[in-house]
Amino acid sequence: MSVDAKARYAQSHEYARLEGDLVIVGISDHAQDELGDIVFIELKEVGKKLERGQVFGTIESVKAASDLYMPLSGSIEAVNDDLQADPALVNREPYGNGWLIKVKPNNAKDMEALLEAKAYASMVGEE
Amino acid sequence: MAGFAGYDMPISYPTGAIEEHGITRRSVGLFDIDHMGQFEISGPSAESFVSRMVSARISDLRVPMSRYSLLLNEEGCVLDDLFVYRLPKSWWIVVNASNRETDLAWLKSKASPGVQIDDRSDETYMIAVQGPKAIQLLDALATLPVSATERFGWCKTEITGVPILFGRTGYTGEDGGELFFPAEKALYLWEYILNRASELGIEAKAIGLAARDSLRFEAGMPLHGHEISTSINALEAGFKWACDFTKDFIGKTALKAIATRGLARKLIGLEVSGGVPREGYKVADNQGRVVGSCVAGMFCPSVKKYAANAFVEPGMANPGTALKVIIRGQPKDAMVVKRPLYIPAYRR
Structure with missing residues (x-):
């Protein structure tokens, strides 16, 4: 499994990657592998303001449904509409075209509360 | 891996459940089903x-034939489904x-002198x-x-010296x-089978439990504990065709009484939009009244639909009836559809 060195990670396996003044949020390669084939994704609408730890959507794999948690507080600026037709994008390109939402963070410094790539990799047992 | 009746079984192999499903539909899937019992x-x-x-x-079952059947209790409910060879x-x-x-234990408790039952499972x-x-x-x-054998027939053969x-x-x-x-x-x-398939240029892979479930679900076959169980009778599950009312069998009296007073619920197929229906989810009518619940549900890879099997009130069971499935508190549109979603190869 791969880890995106440019991203930070939540304990609940969402990643957050700062690009300009927006944060790209998705799930890690490790998480998609654990979930198995992803068959459905439901995301909150653009404009929604959410606190860190609040649910921003649900991801359903062949096995089960899992909630998705905000890695940091902010408002949803974009959702990845391509996932409606092809949810397996998250399996194939979790850090690329399989991103979930773009967040305008309340405070970009909140990124620092998340795990660095190396720490996350060791948490999931992948060095 | 998942525990299943004392066996450790893979939910999917590294191939992945959806690809395993696809390989079985287009070429060959290999299923390790040693957990099945044989008497x-x-x-x-x-x-x-x-x-x-x-x-x-x-x-009327002659050598070399087999037939699908149910094992019922006195209440007409389903102890198991099985094949009789x-x-x-x-x-x-x-x-x-x-x-x-x-x-x-059930078979042995009913056996009379002149009947020997041997468990050959191990x-x-x-x-x-x-x-x-x-x-x-x-x-x-x-x-x-084996091509000389008809559907539901059997033969004895040998592969690489192994009697089969x-x-x-x-x-x-x-x-x-x-x-x-x-x-x-x-x-x-x-x-040997996997290696020879590869040599012959026939795509063949090992298939796990998740794909086994989605394959059987699409084809309209029941899974005990879901569409059939000891709390579900054969008629509400739609298995009148597997019951011969011209003979005596355990459960017949109960089923005749059930048929006379009418079914309380029926097994139906539902196509759902806006979410994945799963076992235990409630089914409601358009006014929000609960009319049944799902016993199985999933994404169906071949027909590319989200679908469920559910037991609902008989008045809600006709194909085309608009219903809702409650997914995490949200009513999602659903429509009663004819089962099976995928017509089995031997019925086409």
Whole structure:
């Protein structure tokens, strides 16, 4: 499994990657592998303001449904509409075209509360 | 891996559940189903005993034929579903892993003198080879071609020196068969079939439990504990066709009474939009009144739909009826559809 060195990670396996003044949020390669084939994704609408730890959507794999948690507080600026037709994008390109939402963070410094790539990799047992 | 009736079984192999499903629909899937139980019933009274125990007609079952049937309790509810094979000197009964012990105890409790019941499960291994190229593959490997065997027929053959009872049955909606053979040859035969398929240029892969479930679900086949169980009677589950009311069988009296007073609920198929329906989710009408619940549900890879099987009030069971499935508190649009979603190969 791969880890995106440019991203930070939540304990609940969402990643957050700062690009300009927006944060790209998705799930890690490790998480998609654990979930198995992803068959459905439901995301909150653009404009929604959410606190860190609040649910921003649900991801359903062949096995089960899992909630998705905000890695940091902010408002949803974009959702990845391509996932409606092809949810397996998250399996194939979790850090690329399989991103979930773009967040305008309340405070970009909140990124620092998340795990660095190396720490996350060791948490999931992948060095 | 998942625990299943005391066996450790893979939910999916590294191939992934959806691709495993696809391979079985387009070429060949190999299923390690050693967890299935096998009983051999013999003795002078074996035929009348088997006939009384199972719901389907077996009096016309000749060598080399097999038939799908239900094992019912006195209430007409489903202890198990099984296959009955007519062997030259005995009856070969194939049952579900999770019910093996209770089935055996039930059969033994009903057996009269002149009936011998032997549990052959431990010494017998079972591999299913399923898919449009399964028969072609097995023909290339077996000493006696299996293609000469009709659907629900069986034959004895040999693959790489291993004696095999081949039944042209399965649980996927595809052509193919199920192989019974001595358990100590399991790994050898499993690897031999996969290697020979590769040499022959026939795409074949190992298939896990998740794809086994989605394949059977699309093809409209029941899974015990879901569409059928000891709290579900054969008629509400839609299995009148598997009951021979011209003979005596355990559960018949109860089913006749149920038929007279009318069904309280019926098994239906639902197509759902806006979410994945799953077991236990409630089904409601457009006014929000709960009219039933889902017993199975998933994304169906071949028909590319989210679908459920549910028990609902009979008045809500007609195809085309608009209903809702409550997914995490949200009512999602659903429509009653004809089952199965995927027409099995042998019915096309």
